[in-house]
Amino acid sequence: MTVVERLLVGGDWVEAADGRTSPTFDPSTGGQLATFSEAGAEDVEDAVAAARHALSAAAWRGLTPDARGRLLWRVAELLERDAEELAELETRDVGQPIAMSRGVNVVLAAQVFRYYAGWATKLEGKLSSVSVPGTLHYTRREPVGVCALITPWNFPLAIAAWKLAPALATGNTVVLKPAEQTPLSTLRLGALCLEAGIPAGVVNVLTGGPEVGQALVAHRDVDKVSFTGSTEVGQQIVAAAAADLKRVSLELGGKxxxxxxxxxxxxxxxxxxxxxxxxxxxxxxxxxxxxxxxxxxxxxxxxxxxxxxxxxxxxxxxxxxxxxxxxxxxxxxxxxxxxxxxxxxxxxxxxxxxxxxxxxxxxxxxxxxxxxxxxxxxxxxxxxxxxxxxxxxxxxxxxxxxxxxxxxxxxxxxxxxxxxxxxxxxxxxxxxxxxxxxxxxxxxxxxxGAPWGGFGLSGWGREMGTFALDEFTETKGVWVNLAS
Missing domain, CATH: 3.40.309.10 (Aldehyde Dehydrogenase; Chain A, domain 2)
Incomplete structure (x- = not known):
């Protein structure tokens, strides 16, 4: 198994600033699979800065919706091209039976990117019927901004895909943080995004422990957090995000x-x-x-x-x-x-x-x-x-x-x-x-095409379908005086 040691920051594969690494293990044998970089505070700063810069750069913001959709479609094609490699990687890292990795999760990851590739050209505002004479009012759907996408260890590739695809379809930039137990398929997904032609800094991947996620949640330049994981951690994220009222969506526990x-x-x-x-x-x-x-x-x-x-x-x-x-x-x-x-x-x-x-x-x-x-x-x-x-x-x-x-x-x-x-x-x-x-x-x-999310302590918001577009966009109202 190839040793994985680097983070994806600003389009480059880099070691952690302080050089720290951690191992990932095969749950079926207890043996070590690979070594990955442990991101620290400096790496979080660099990744968020790269995402912030890419958000307004012409290479990303200047893309037409059609061009953005084509990039997502290309990611889906690459996922299918490398399906067997990805399935084996997921199975080794998670312990998930190969039949599920091969027949469900890699397939779903590609489907999600194709689905949201189509939505890139269909993000529409509307004309509002306001009662102010001589006035035009319309709405726009705009990206939230820099999004921290924090994923769990049980379905790392599929869940990364169903967060990443709608975030990109709506024009956001992201810092993707997989669980420290299962980083391998997410790093591979980051590589496929680069290969597909997604501009540098639009997709960044930081590996490491809970402190990486905590730093992303607390960062003032992160506009949105999408988290899947335990209810306890979700509650901690809500409390931390309250400091600057950043947008939060949560898919948490179930019974x-x-x-x-x-x-x-x-x-x-x-x-x-x-x-x-x-x-x-x-x-x-x-x-x-x-x-x-x-x-x-x-x-x-x-x-x-x-x-x-x-x-x-x-x-x-x-x-x-x-x-x-x-x-x-x-x-x-x-x-x-x-x-x-x-x-x-x-x-x-x-x-x-x-x-x-x-x-x-x-x-x-x-x-x-x-x-x-x-x-x-x-x-x-x-x-x-x-x-x-x-x-x-x-x-x-x-x-x-x-x-x-x-x-x-x-x-x-x-x-x-x-x-x-x-x-x-x-x-x-x-x-x-x-x-x-x-x-x-x-x-x-x-x-x-179907919403996924819960009531009560199972979380906030919905993923999948058109509902994910709402999670990753802001609505802007525009008033135009036509009387003057």
Whole structure:
């Protein structure tokens, strides 16, 4: 594996000003993959200054919308050209099964750039019907400015793409900061942006720990922060951004409820819920985690999903047959194990899994068995807090009003799912569930044309679709006196 040591600042690949580096590891083996530069305060200053300069430079600001869209389209082409390399890079760095990296995340990254390439020529203002005689009023959509894009470790390439593409389509410049656990695919994305012809300084990439993100949030020349990650860090960003009232959008934690009605196809619900809970080994904010099953079907559902969970192939992520890879780190493995212990201690019944996985190819990595609890109380820790691992909690319910109240009894409101054969039930429940996205009889999918974001402690704002254009633009009103 090529050693990665440099930051992308102002179109150049440079070492950290103080020379610091850190390693990144393969979660499936614990072995070191590469070394990356640890950005410091001076590097943050340089990157923000480069982005600020590029924002008004003719090479970027002077581009026509069509030319800007062509650049984004070219990035999509390069992502597809290097798809296999990117998928392997993502899999090694994240521990994500290669089937997901190859078939979902790299594909989505390219789709997002193509989608927003088309929007570059469609950013329209409007003529306002003001009641002032002899006056013309119209609005313009303009870039927010310099944007700090801070991404998590679970889907680094895809999430970087769905922040970066709308930011560029609307004419902003960016400093992109990946999680310190998974910097490799984001650095490669920065290189593809340069190759596509995006002008120097428009896209900058800083690698390093939390202090890099903190410095970007606090920087007076950063106009906007887009963050995906934990709710706790999101709250810290809001507090820090208040000093200069910079724009903030947040996609944070989740605790997605899955409602399985009496008339649901239980076999389909078992397969869909298992996949929806365990994709990326449960390390996803939209993963299904709380399963509310009609009491008449709960025993059947529990028996079938517990049995199915033990059949999923677990192994090295580069094996195409692998469904369950490792957790990202020893720290995350310990966190998940701690939640499992709390479930047992608080009285939930463990019916599958519950411990670190072992066996050929597993002993050196951070593998954890799929874990299923039943008899879970609504106030138990595993029912309230985001675990970010392969842990499923099953609850029984008796009527619709009860299950709606219990599903909504959460600080989070990112995603949810309903399993039913009745369209009236599907639409009625979809209206009543407090979540940014409601899925019906399907996996938790993301598409460039559909909004993604949550209620409550799941964040502020929406990504994807036209909604992301609102996040990265300011509306300016222009008044013209026609009477003089």
């Amino acid at each position: 997605a409820p899955s409602i399985i009605t009496r008339d649901a196809d239980i076999d389909a619900a078992v397969v869909g819920n298992l996949q929806g809970a365990l994709f990326n080994t449960g390390q996803a904010c939209g993963a299904y985690t709380r399963f509310y099953v009609d009491r008449a079907r709960v025993d059947e559902f529990t028996e079938k999903i517990a049995a199915a969970s033990t059949t999923l192939p677990m192994g090295r992520p580069l094996d195409p047959a692998t469904v369950l890879g490792p957790l990202i780190s020893q720290e995350q493995l310990d966190r998940v194990a701690g939640y499992v212990r709390s479930g047992v201690d608080q009285g939930a019944q463990l019916v599958a899994g519950g411990d670190r996985a072992s066996g050929p190819g597993l002993d050196d990595g951070y593998f954890f068995t799929p874990t299923v609890f039943t008899g879970v109380g609504d106030d138990m820790t595993i029912a309230r807090e985001e675990i970010f691992g392969p842990v499923l909690s099953i609850f029984a319910y008796d009527d619709v009003d009860e299950v709606v109240a219990r599903a909504n009894d959460s600080d989070f409101g990112l995603a949810s799912v309903i399993w039913t054969r009745d369209l009236v039930t599907a639409h009625t429940l979809a209206e009543r569930i407090c979540a940014g996205t409601v899925f019906v009889n399907q996996l938790p999918l993301i598409d460039p």
